[in-house]
Amino acid sequence: MHRCHEHAHCIEDAIAAADRICTERGLRFTGLRRRVLELVWENHGSAKAYDLLDKLGGDYSAKPPTVYRALEFLQENGLVHKISSLNAYVGCSHPLEHSNCYFLICKKCNEVQECCAGTVAETLQDLANSNNFKPEQMTLEIEGVCSACQAGN
Ligand SMILES: [Zn+2]
Ligand SMILES: [Zn+2]
Ligand SMILES: [Zn+2]
Structure with a gap:
């Protein structure tokens, strides 16, 4: 951890x-x-x-x-x-205190970090709108290597 x-x-x-x-x-x-x-x-x-x-x-x-x-x-x-x-x-590390979150998933240590960013949701919403698509659920999950694992900890 x-x-x-x-x-x-x-x-x-x-x-x-x-x-x-x-x-x-x-x-x-x-x-x-x-x-x-x-x-x-x-x-x-x-x-x-x-x-x-x-x-x-x-x-x-x-x-x-x-x-x-x-x-x-x-x-x-x-x-x-x-x-x-x-x-x-x-x-969830901060229940009900956020609306737009995305997840960073480390494939080395398996930690999942939850981050919030309204701008990401807005961008996705705009993209969906521009395709005349009505989104109901948007999740953004990014797989990679976390900072601690990059540092070799
Ligand atoms: Zn802990
Ligand atoms: Zn949460
Ligand atoms: Zn990691």
Whole structure:
């Protein structure tokens, strides 16, 4: 992990934010939802649904649909993002505080960095408009090598 000193704090913050958002929205942050979010946050890489299922093991007699529903819930409430190119999920580091984000995916250390840039979304929107296309969902995922890996860390 390059991007944090105490990853336990990242997990704590993510769970606290989820707690707050669920309370504000009157939603239930169930044990399974919490556990799935913790597992997604196990590191700053992405997590595939079946890996999460594996890690849940005997807990909650987790079956695929249960885990997918938990992930859907987390995604709907902005707590995780789906990385389409990897078919995997990452925890959102600043839930609901951003609208336009793009993802930098390091193929060496597997970290996924979430960045925000309104201008990117505007540009994509303009491009779509110029093709008379009405976009509903836009994701930008960039694969490459992160700064720490470039430095050989
Ligand atoms: Zn961390
Ligand atoms: Zn986010
Ligand atoms: Zn890296």
